[in-house]
Amino acid sequence: MTRILVSRLPTIVTAVPGTEPWGPVDRLFNQLSHEFFSSFGPVEGAWPNLDAGAVALPRADVEDKGDSFEIRADIPGVTKDKIDVRVQGNLVTISAENNSETTDDSKTYVRRERTYQGFQRSLELPEPVVADKVQAQYRDGVLHVTVPKAHPVTEQKVKVE
Numbered sequence: 711m712t713r714i715l716v717s718r719l720p721t722i723v724t725a726v727p728g729t730e731p732w733g734p735v736d737r738l739f740n741q742l743s744h745e746f747f748s749s750f751g752p753v754e755g756a757w758p759n760l761d762a763g764a765v766a767l768p769r770a771d772v773e774d775k776g777d778s779f780e781i782r783a784d785i786p787g788v789t790k791d792k793i794d795v796r797v798q799g800n801l802v803t804i805s806a807e808n809n810s811e812t813t814d815d816s817k818t819y820v821r822r823e824r825t826y827q828g829f830q831r832s833l834e835l836p837e838p839v840v841a842d843k844v845q846a847q848y849r850d851g852v853l854h855v856t857v858p859k860a861h862p863v864t865e866q867k868v869k870v871e
Contacts, residue, residue, distance in 0.1 A: 768785050780857075786851035795846045
């Protein structure tokens with residue numbers, strides 16, 4: 711009896727743009743969630759309609775620095791006077807909006823798309839914080855928020871008797 715060893719090589723599958731398996735599901739979810747939540751009132755970026763040019767929620771990093779939390783959020787294209795940072799309990803809410811609507815009466819538009827980018831993002835921190843000591847700085851499209859802890863954990867050496 712002769713045995714034949716068959717080697718299984720990995721198959722490389724490439725997707726043709728527009729034929730990815732989850733694309734239609736993602737588009738349907740975005741449409742349904744936008745329609746559902748807009749029935750409660752204006753949707754201000756919480757469930758963005760990506761086809762309309764709205765931005766998705768910004769990426770944010772939260773780092774534990776021992777005595778404080780450092781939050782870094784990417785918010786490009788927004789001026790610092792349009793950014794709002796609020797602290798309630800251990801919940802930090804960052805919101806921003808950017809409206810680039812301009813008016814030009816000398817032009818006759820057949821179609822005009824106005825851009826509104828807005829979002830609101832809440833981050834729950836794992837420990838109580840001191841709300842009145844929070845500091846925020848915005849440079850080069852990145853928001854840095856330093857949130858001091860209410861009771862920072864400190865290491866103490868215990869004498870053994």
